[in-house]
Every structure is written in structure tokens, then in C-alpha cells.
Amino acid sequence: MEPFSPLGWSPADLADPYPIYRRYREADPVHRAGPGTWFVFDHEHVAQTLSRRDFGRNRPAHLPGRNDALYRSVRDWLVFLDPPRHTRLRRLLAAEFSPKVVAGLRPRIASIVASLLRPLWGREEFDLVREFAAPLPVLVISALLGVPGERHAWFRERAEWLQEASSARAARASGGLARASGGLARAETAAGELTEYFDEQVRARRAAPRDDLVSLLAAAPGLTGDEITATCVHLLTAGHETTTNLLGKSVLHLSARPDLARTLRQEPALVPSAVGELVRFDAPVQMITRWATEAQELGDRKIAAGDKVVLVLGSANRDPARFTAPDRIVVDRDTSRHCGFGMGIHYCLGAQLARAEAELALPPLLELLRGFGVSGARYAEDLVFHGPAALTLRAIGTA
Numbered sequence: 001m002e003p004f005s006p007l008g009w010s011p012a013d014l015a016d017p018y019p020i021y022r023r024y025r026e027a028d029p030v031h032r033a034g035p036g037t038w039f040v041f042d043h044e045h046v047a048q049t050l051s052r053r054d055f056g057r058n059r060p061a062h063l064p065g066r067n068d069a070l071y072r073s074v075r076d077w078l079v080f081l082d083p084p085r086h087t088r089l090r091r092l093l094a095a096e097f098s099p100k101v102v103a104g105l106r107p108r109i110a111s112i113v114a115s116l117l118r119p120l121w122g123r124e125e126f127d128l129v130r131e132f133a134a135p136l137p138v139l140v141i142s143a144l145l146g147v148p149g150e151r152h153a154w155f156r157e158r159a160e161w162l163q164e165a166s167s168a169r170a171a172r173a174s175g176g177l178a179r180a181s182g183g184l185a186r187a188e189t190a191a192g193e194l195t196e197y198f199d200e201q202v203r204a205r206r207a208a209p210r211d212d213l214v215s216l217l218a219a220a221p222g223l224t225g226d227e228i229t230a231t232c233v234h235l236l237t238a239g240h241e242t243t244t245n246l247l248g249k250s251v252l253h254l255s256a257r258p259d260l261a262r263t264l265r266q267e268p269a270l271v272p273s274a275v276g277e278l279v280r281f282d283a284p285v286q287m288i289t290r291w292a293t294e295a296q297e298l299g300d301r302k303i304a305a306g307d308k309v310v311l312v313l314g315s316a317n318r319d320p321a322r323f324t325a326p327d328r329i330v331v332d333r334d335t336s337r338h339c340g341f342g343m344g345i346h347y348c349l350g351a352q353l354a355r356a357e358a359e360l361a362l363p364p365l366l367e368l369l370r371g372f373g374v375s376g377a378r379y380a381e382d383l384v385f386h387g388p389a390a391l392t393l394r395a396i397g398t399a
Ligand code: HEM
Pocket: 078, 079, 080, 090, 141, 234, 235, 236, 238, 239, 240, 242, 243, 246, 279, 283, 284, 285, 288, 289, 339, 340, 341, 342, 343, 345, 346, 347, 348, 349, 350, 351, 353, 354
């Protein structure tokens, strides 16, 4: 098969990569795309890689000699750490993202949802991503961290710039989407500005602690100042574009399936499992990366130490060996083995929070779809963080 690369994909393929994934999953599930670079398309080998310790997350040698703000921040991000540092930081943060903490946040999330959606009813046409799907996660994580919500547009822009870095790197590695250009420079600026901002917040909380996550991190024993700041920056960005994409894609899919929208309006108890199914069906994070820490086998392929292994979560979630009729949305299916939130030790820390946001947003969004129809969608040119960059809704009955 020709080496997998999204270079030159049409907008239609970027919006719906699943037929292309299927070809690779069927013919060459552990696929060598170039020297030292692999893409894994099937559920079995994606799950296996995520449970093995000989595939790591961190690759210090990856950025030799770097000391810029972006590198100094991401090197301390939970998602890029291996045990034992990962274990220590994860344990500390897990308590703050527990089901109990998230349950306590639900009224706050519901009120943010309502306040963002209310003004939209009076409009003839609007971009749902800009007005709702993008601000919601930033406002929620700002509330949790304890930083002022008015900054949300500033945070959002910087979170987007930072996320462009990982997309840009992945894009370059797989042939280079247009987004690679300029992305790293903007990410560098964002890392510098956010680090400065959170350094200041941490200093303020040390002087006068409050009841928020920044105060908790500032007081945590054993964390360095750099780790605290990097964790704040990481949390701000990790839950941002991911949740935005889940919300945008959910609206797109439900507007195309009025029968499903109707079912969920009539049976709101199905909303939580529908959210899981939407993450499975069209994963907001399509790909994650691991590095082989030693020479090993994956299926019948020989992976060399240091090789890069890209796990195509979006493809694994559509694997018919794991899910019956994987290309159909089945709102009450058992999605417990989907890997849209990852698997293993790096399983998404914010999965409960993201689910709560989507569960609280879906019912009012389904109401909105009674008065508005999707009149346009433009996908971001990105196969890592995957979803519509713009989603135009127009009042039904207006030209
Ligand atoms: C990790 C997806 C929302 C924080 C991950 C991973 C995935 C993922 C696939 C695993 C990365 C890997 O193993 O390389 C998603 C999706 C979301 C979402 C699809 C929304 C629909 C959130 C939210 C937060 C968050 C709201 C928090 C504010 C994190 C963190 C990690 C992570 C901190 C790293 C965990 C670790 O390394 O132990 N997420 N995420 N995510 N996510 Fe999420």
C-alpha cells in the first residue's frame, strides 16, 4: 500500500477520513509509513500499544538543545510524562477531576451553557463554534482553575495556537498540512504568554490562597514552580479544542439524523450513552503518538527502538472486529471499550468533565435544532484535533 499520509487530502476526506482508514485497517493495520514511523489502525493493536510499558510518551532526545518557552512548558505536561513522574502528578490531579468534583461543577456548567445559548435564539444566523462550542470548555476550565472568565477569548486564542503546535508537528511528520507553517511560531508565543500569566496567578495564590485548582497546585508538596505553571497551561489547552470538537461534531451528526435527535429529546436518559457513542463514532482526537522504548514486535511487524508509533484512535473506534456496525451511530450501544479518550495510564484526566459538558449541552442544543438548521460547516485542516472550525446555523424558514 502507498505510505499513509494526509498530504493533499480533499476537504471531504479530512471531514470524513473513515473510508481511507478502513482501507489501511483491512490491508495493513500496523502500517509502516516511512523510516521509523508507523500508523496503527486496528483496535487490537491500538489497545495493546496503550497498555504496554515498552511504548513511552516522553522523548527527551526528540528536542535536543531546545530551551524555548514552548519546550519548557510541554516537557512538564502530564500527557508527555512517563512513570514515575507521571504517576506522581497524575495522582495529585486525579482527586481534582473525580466524579464527585465534576458532579459539584454541573450546576455551574449548566448555567454557562444557558447563558451562552440564550442570546442565540434571537439571531437569524450564527457560527455555533464561535458562539458556543469554543467558549464553553474554556469558561468551564477557567472556573475550575479559578481564573477570570472574562479572559476566555484571550485564553481561547492562545490555547488554539498551542494546539496548532502538536498538529503542526504531526502534520509535518506525515507530510505537512498547510497548518504546519507558522503554527510553531504562534505556539511559542502562546506558551510564553500563558506561562507568564499562570506564574503570576500562582504567586498571587501563594500569598492569598482561594478555593480553586491553582491554589491547590500552588500548595501541593513536591511540585516545582515550573510543574505547577505547566500543569495550568496544559489543563487550559487539553480540554479546549477536544470538547469544542465533540460539541460541533455532535450537532453536525444529530442535525443529519433527525430520527436520533427525536429519540434523544423523547428519552433524555439516553443522553449520557449517546455522548459516549458520539466520542466513539467520530473521535475528537483522531491520533495520539507513542515512542518505542526498545526493539519489539507489534502484530507481525518489527518495531525498532526509537520508532514513532501513531495510534489512529478514530480508526480503532470504527473497527468491526470490536464494534458491530461501527459506521452507525447507536445511541444505546456499549461503548466501554472505545478509545476516544485514550486508554491505560494516560486515559483522559478530563473525560468526566468533558462528558458532563456534553451531557448538559446536548438537550438544549437539540432544542436549538428545532429552530435552526446547519447551513454550512468548514472542517479544520487537522487530523489530530478533528472537527468543524466553523458551523453555521440558520433560523429555519429564513432564506
Ligand atoms: C488525555 C481526549 C477533554 C485533560 C487525553 C487523551 C485523549 C484525550 C485521547 C490521551 C492522550 C494520550 O494517551 O496520548 C479527550 C477528548 C476530550 C477531552 C476527546 C473531549 C471530548 C479533556 C478535558 C480535560 C482533559 C475537558 C481537562 C480539563 C486531559 C489530560 C490528559 C488527557 C490532563 C493527560 C492525561 C495523562 O497523561 O495522564 N484526552 N480529552 N481532556 N486529557 Fe483529555
